[in-house]
Amino acid sequence: MQFIVFSFSPFIWWLIKHRKQTTFFKWIGLFKPKKIVSNKGVIFAIAGYMIILLITHIPTITKYTQPSANKYSGLTFEAVIPILIVCFIQNGVCEEVLFRGFLGKRFIAIFGVKVGNVSQAICFGIAHVLFFSGDIMITYILLMITTSVGGWMLGYFNEKIFNGSIIPSILLHGLGNFLMNMSKFF
Numbered sequence: 493m494q495f496i497v498f499s500f501s502p503f504i505w506w507l508i509k510h511r512k513q514t515t516f517f518k519w520i521g522l523f524k525p526k527k528i529v530s531n532k533g534v535i536f537a538i539a540g541y542m543i544i545l546l547i548t549h550i551p552t553i554t555k556y557t558q559p560s561a562n563k564y565s566g567l568t569f570e571a572v573i574p575i576l577i578v579c580f581i582q583n584g585v586c587e588e589v590l591f592r593g594f595l596g597k598r599f600i601a602i603f604g605v606k607v608g609n610v611s612q613a614i615c616f617g618i619a620h621v622l623f624f625s626g627d628i629m630i631t632y633i634l635l636m637i638t639t640s641v642g643g644w645m646l647g648y649f650n651e652k653i654f655n656g657s658i659i660p661s662i663l664l665h666g667l668g669n670f671l672m673n674m675s676k677f678f
Contacts, residue, residue: 498586502594520593521650525657537653538664541645545668548638575673584666588646591616593658596647609647616643 506516517523527534591612600608617640621632646661654660 494582494586498590502589505594519597520589521597521656521658522589522593523657523659525654525660527653528655529653533653537645537649541642541649541664542668544638544642544645545672548635548642572674575670579670579673580662580666583669584662587616588658588662588665591619591643592647592650592661596650597656600651605651609644609651612647613640613642613644616640 502520503516506519510519513519595615596609596612598608599611602608603611617636620639621636646665649664650656650658650661
């Protein structure tokens with residue numbers, strides 16, 4: 493369901509408003525990335541995102557926010573394939589297409605890179621809090637802050653390091669979630 497909503501909605505918007513201007517894949521940012529900064533910049537961005545991801549998965553938050561990890565608890569290596577699918581398709585592709593490809597690029601076109609990237613990041617944080625069930629307010633606040641910062645970093649990664657391509661953030665988002673889910677087993 494998430495794949496349909498998160499991917500189909502941007503496609504319909506493009507079909508109605510932008511199909512005469514550019515291809516869907518270019519419009520959404522699904523094109524071969526072209527690195528525009530040094531390797532140090534790439535390493536810094538990846539390390540920063542992984543630190544934010546680790547903070548998001550601290551025990552206080554993880555207790556309430558990791559349903560994908562919980563549904564595989566008790567399984568061993570047979571859980572690897574389903575976790576790969578969830579992390580790279582559901583989280584990586586779907587969330588990046590919607591938040592960085594669709595919302596981020598539209599906000600950036602309207603407000604510029606700084607405000608547009610912050611706007612998509614806040615939407616990303618809100619979306620994670622909306623589907624969250626917990627009873628401790630500080631957990632909501634921490635989740636909102638950490639996912640918003642992570643969303644901002646992924647947007648920055650796409651726009652300032654890889655010339656607008658969302659492919660690097662799809663891979664980074666999927667890899668980060670995969671590593672966090674796999675850490676529950678070992």
